[in-house]
Amino acid sequence: MIMKWTADRDLDAFRKYFEDQWLFSLSFWYEGSANLSPPINNGLESLNGKIKQMYTLRNKLSLSSFLQTAERILYDWSLASVNTPFAIQTEFTNDLATRAYQWLQKLDRTKVLHVGAASYVVPSSEPKMGTSLWVQYYQSMSWNSYGEFTDWLNSARLVDFSSLTLPLFCSCKYGLKEYSCVHSLGLIMMWDHRKVPQVLGIRRGKGHPKKVKLALTKD
Structure with missing residues (x-):
């Protein structure tokens, strides 16, 4: 791609900018640079959403209000980490x-x-x-x-x-x-390191199973 841009005079200036900003200064900006790790920022966005929903109500705060809100957030989250500690083991449902x-x-x-x-x-x-x-x-x-x-x-x-x-x-x-x-x-x-869950067959209908046999049949 860089060679293609270099051959085009109109794109050569953009090629220099792209190389300086995205290849030399920020060489690990692309997906796959951190191999086999989450390429998304869902955790950060979720945390940001909780702050807006529970503390700022999506309003832009003044500096004094922001500092008070930040202090309240730190207090609430510190208390929550004591009452509800991090799980130390993953449970398989x-x-x-x-x-x-x-x-x-x-x-x-x-x-x-x-x-x-x-x-x-x-x-x-x-x-x-x-x-x-x-x-x-x-x-x-x-x-x-x-x-x-x-x-x-x-x-x-x-x-x-x-x-x-x-x-x-x-x-x-x-x-x-x-x-x-x-x-x-x-x-x-x-590898038989965990039991296989019980396989469910055809689900029986509601109520007790019928014990009466069909009419006109021999025992």
């Missing part, structure tokens, strides 16, 4: 266990690759490349275009079990945000 088991039933286990001491690669729901090719890109980090990078990123998930205790790491959006997902829990089930 029954719903997640059921979905993990369903994912495991559809998984082609031959495509689960071991790529490190405690790291595994599993295919995503809509892969555009196989896990073997995915691992090659992961090791070389050589993508020819941004589209090629996104195809790679969405084709498989990297699950890491290097931590002996929860939470577990998975590169899917649920694993990065909630520290538990169908991929990590499904692999644990596959």
